[in-house]
Structure formats: C-alpha cells, structure tokens
Amino acid sequence: MEERSGTHAQRALLALRKRILGGELPGGTRLFEVALAEELGISRTPVRDALSRLAAEALLDRASGGGFVVRSFAVRDVVDTIELRGVLEGTAARLAAERGAPEPLLAEARDILRQIDALFLSQDFDMEGYSRLNSAFHALLARLPQSDVLLREIERITALPFASPSAFLDDSAHMAALTRTLSAAHDQHRALLEAITNREGFRAESIAREHARAARRNVEFLLTHEPAQREGVPGLAILAG
Structure with missing residues (x-):
C-alpha cells in the first residue's frame, strides 16, 4: 500500500510540475487537494505529498486560507x-x-x-x-x-x-x-x-x-x-x- 501511494505521489508530482512549467496552471492559481485528487483519480494523501514537494521546489506557496498558490517569478x-x-x-x-x-x-x-x-x-x-x-x-x-x-x-x-x-x-x-x-x-x-x-x-x-x-x-x-x-x-x- 505504501509503495502504491509513493507511485501515485510521483505521478501527481510529474503531472502538476509539467502543467505549471507549461503555463497550464499560471501564477496565482489556487490548488486544492480534494479537487486535484478527483481530477487525477487518486487519494488525497499522494496529492498532498506532491503539493508539499512542489512547495519545497518553490513552485508553489502555501495559501493563508488553506491549499496552495502557483508562484510566478520575475x-x-x-x-x-x-x-x-x-x-x-x-x-x-x-x-x-x-x-x-x-x-x-x-x-x-x-x-x-x-x-x-x-x-x-x-x-x-x-x-x-x-x-x-x-x-x-x-x-x-x-x-x-x-x-x-x-x-x-x-x-x-x-x-x-x-x-x-x-x-x-x-x-x-x-x-x-x-x-x-x-x-x-x-x-x-x-x-x-x-x-x-x-x-x-x-x-x-x-x-x-x-x-x-x-x-x-x-x-x-x-x-x-x-x-x-x-x-x-x-x-x-x-x-x-
């Protein structure tokens, strides 16, 4: 079960990173675990892990009201x-x-x-x-x-x-x-x-x-x-x- 969760997290990470870098998710876009989990067809836990990893990569900021926001860079x-x-x-x-x-x-x-x-x-x-x-x-x-x-x-x-x-x-x-x-x-x-x-x-x-x-x-x-x-x-x- 743990291995499958890790695989799902990696799939979510790659998919979201590609969408951010490609401009499909522009700066300022709010991202939420529930909506992304439903969209990707996986549970919330691997999505949460992927979002945390993207935040560590500085592609996302944590929003004050919950969820994440896609960063834009000067x-x-x-x-x-x-x-x-x-x-x-x-x-x-x-x-x-x-x-x-x-x-x-x-x-x-x-x-x-x-x-x-x-x-x-x-x-x-x-x-x-x-x-x-x-x-x-x-x-x-x-x-x-x-x-x-x-x-x-x-x-x-x-x-x-x-x-x-x-x-x-x-x-x-x-x-x-x-x-x-x-x-x-x-x-x-x-x-x-x-x-x-x-x-x-x-x-x-x-x-x-x-x-x-x-x-x-x-x-x-x-x-x-x-x-x-x-x-x-x-x-x-x-x-x-």
Missing part, C-alpha cells in the same frame, strides 16, 4: 538564482582544484566532455542529449570537492526549474544561434576541467562563475522574442516579466 528572480548558482559552482571548482579532485571523477568528467564533443560533430544537433550530458557534467562538478555541504546547497538551488544548468535550452526555433552559444559554453567546460586538473583554484572559480552567466544570457535572449516564438520553451511560462 526575471530578476531568475537572474539572481543563476548568479547564486555560479557562486556555489565557482566555490566547488576552486575547492576541487585546491584539494585535488579524485582521478576517477576527473576521468568521468573527461568522458562526459568527449560525448558532448561528438554531439557538435553530428549534422543534426541532439539537444536532448546535450541537456542530459550538460546536467551530468554539472552534477559531477558539485561532487569534485567532496564537500557534503556544497553538494547539498548546489542540489537545492538547481532543483528550481530555472536554475538548472540545462534550463531554457529547448529553443528549436533559433537552433543555429543557440548551438553557437552552447559551443562557447562547452569550451568553458573544457577550460574549467583543465583548471581543476592543474590545481588552478582562482582560474577554476572564475571560469565556473562566467560559465553560469551563459545561462543568464540564454534566458535574456529568449525573453527578447515575441510570446508566440517562445511557446514550448520549458520554464518560461512561470516568468511574470
């Missing part, structure tokens, strides 16, 4: 969060360089970069593959200094939909420009790993911070488009402007 929220991720990843990179990262993790990072290299050589760029590998590289970066404190805080901030290293990458309408941006970002991947390997702490931190700003520039690029041109880009629907 562009400034996105910028500030990405900047903070850059600070945390920069610190992780510096400590990894100063302490010396374990060779097995460095080898794993080099392998991820080789797989990304192959994507850029392909005639049809695989955005989904890039997003997956890019996220894997950043997750590994957080592990390199072997700091539980840093790892926990980086995981906490990247759980926000617009703070992930791969947020806002699905912009097929402007693929050529986006691919150029990603190619430059991947050059920073290589430079960052080189600095960590060579124990260059200051350089590693500087590259990591600058690299995070590439995500900010991508968001700003997308926000210059007309709304119709931005349809389908994950996360943009929750921005209030």
